[in-house]
Amino acid sequence: MAFPVKKIAILTSGGDCAGLNAALRAIVLRASSLDWEVIGIMAGTHGLVSRPPQVRKLTPNTVDSFIMRQGGTILGTTNKGNPFSYPMPDGSVKDLSDEIIAGYHSLNCDALIAIGGDGSLDIINRLATRGGFPVIGIPKTIDNDVALTETAIGFDTAVAVATEALDRLQPTAASHDRIMILEVMGRDAGHIALTAGIAGGADVILIPEIPYDIHTVVQHIGNLRQNGRNFALIVISEAVRDAAGASVMNEFFGKQKRLGGIGQLIGAQIAELCGAETRVTVLGHVQRGGAPSAQDRLLATAFGVHAVELILQGRFNRMVAWQNREVVDVAIADAIKTSHLVNVDGALIKTARGLGICLGDSAPRPLQ
Ligand code: F6P
Numbered sequence: 001m002a003f004p005v006k007k008i009a010i011l012t013s014g015g016d017c018a019g020l021n022a023a024l025r026a027i028v029l030r031a032s033s034l035d036w037e038v039i040g041i042m043a044g045t046h047g048l049v050s051r052p053p054q055v056r057k058l059t060p061n062t063v064d065s066f067i068m069r070q071g072g073t074i075l076g077t078t079n080k081g082n083p084f085s086y087p088m089p090d091g092s093v094k095d096l097s098d099e100i101i102a103g104y105h106s107l108n109c110d111a112l113i114a115i116g117g118d119g120s121l122d123i124i125n126r127l128a129t130r131g132g133f134p135v136i137g138i139p140k141t142i143d144n145d146v147a148l149t150e151t152a153i154g155f156d157t158a159v160a161v162a163t164e165a166l167d168r169l170q171p172t173a174a175s176h177d178r179i180m181i182l183e184v185m186g187r188d189a190g191h192i193a194l195t196a197g198i199a200g201g202a203d204v205i206l207i208p209e210i211p212y213d214i215h216t217v218v219q220h221i222g223n224l225r226q227n228g229r230n231f232a233l234i235v236i237s238e239a240v241r242d243a244a245g246a247s248v249m250n251e252f253f254g255k256q257k258r259l260g261g262i263g264q265l266i267g268a269q270i271a272e273l274c275g276a277e278t279r280v281t282v283l284g285h286v287q288r289g290g291a292p293s294a295q296d297r298l299l300a301t302a303f304g305v306h307a308v309e310l311i312l313q314g315r316f317n318r319m320v321a322w323q324n325r326e327v328v329d330v331a332i333a334d335a336i337k338t339s340h341l342v343n344v345d346g347a348l349i350k351t352a353r354g355l356g357i358c359l360g361d362s363a364p365r366p367l368q
Contacts, residue, residue: 002314003110003314005034005110005111005312006037007036007037007038007107007108008031008036008037008038008109008110008112008308008311009107009112010027010039010113011040011115012024012073012076012077013077013078013115013117013120013123014078014079014117014120015117015142016072016073017071017153017155017288018071018153018157018158018292018293019154019157019296019297020072020075020077021063021068021074021292022067022153022297023138023300023301024058024063024075025063025065025068026300026302026303026304027113027304027305027307027308028059028060028062029060029063030305032060038057038058039058040056040057041055041075042055042056043075043076044076044077044078044116045100047075047076047103048099048100048103049083049100052106053103053107056075069291070291071288071290071291073115082119097126097127097130100131101130101131104131111134112134113135113138113307114137115137115140115153116137116138116139117140117143118139118141118145118146118335118339121137121139121319121335122336124332125332125336134316135317136310136319137320137332137335138307138319138320139319140153140154141153141155142155142157142186142288143155143191144189144192145188145339145341146339146340147334147336147337147338147339147340148319148321149320149321149323150322150323152299153292153296153299153300154288154296155296156295157291157293158192159191159192159195159199160293161286162184162192162193162200163199165182165196165281165286166196166199166200166233169182169233169281173231173232173233174231176231177230177231178231179221179271179279180231180278180279180281181236181267181279182236182263182283183237183238183261183281183282184196184236184238184287185237185238186207186208186237186238186239187239188208189208190206190208190210191340193205193206193207193237194348196235197235201233202234203220203233203357204220205234205235205352205357205359205360206235206240206266207240208237208239208241208341209341209344210349211240211243211360211361212242212243212359213242213361214269214270216360216361217234217270217358218270218274220358221270232276234266234270236266238259238262239259263280263281263282264280267280303320303322303327317332318332319332319335321335
């Protein structure tokens, strides 16, 4: 028997990415076909702190096919401040969870669909458990670090943007005999750097999962030069670790760790050690904005429809996931236990080593 539903709520939480609107559209279209009312909560859980809660009604008309093509999220989002210890202007922290739970209950919804990364899904799961309301999670993150799903909304578009950047850097690098460094996002996961680096023909790819030694990188550039190549493309993930295993660049803004800037540091080292002209491009939030790729639209749409089916079946506290070319679902509690990092023995690492791409370590190439 179908779970009795009249009204559901959706929110987007954490850093935005391409494909969020496509997921919202799919949820609204499928839910409306079941005659359910759908409301969107504005600005993630922040919308539930206001009184009355900040919401907007979502209908098939408001999510017409144009929003599927748009980056960002029409609901707004935030990646600042854990509501269980929210930083207040006076420097103190406040637990806002009871206010958020009360805000959600005041909406009289039968279930909540939360679209977020690992941090957001963890928070929503805790709120739902404490507040006793049914929740479904949809994974989104350009970092692709949510566990138990092979991919998440936004990752494919970010890879396409980083690959296009390499396509644009290669001709200018070759024309000027320069070393071009591209710094990409990803936090502690090197998926964007590794995937775009291979697709974009990088000579060196540095990821957090493989501590790098600058001398290995310099030696690789020397080898390229000896073989007659006077330019190089280097992709660096924002949270790479040095040979001692320490994260190289961290800046703290309050309790929030902000990454970025490693490209300049390594660029300066390479310029000095190789005597090479070096230029650095920090791709930054360009990776998060813009129209979603076809694959992200498809993934978001399939995830959105499956999330509604789970509610219909009364199966809650589940996260939709992509595994073996299928949409499946897993317990949110299991998904947030670990992170999906690059498998250093996996197919893409073997591919990179097989191509002779330097990964910053001195590991021997496994393919002969
Ligand atoms: O988690 C997604 C992400 O884009 C990371 O890759 C990046 O480090 C971070 O968010 C940037 O966050 P902000 O939008 O706060 O600068």
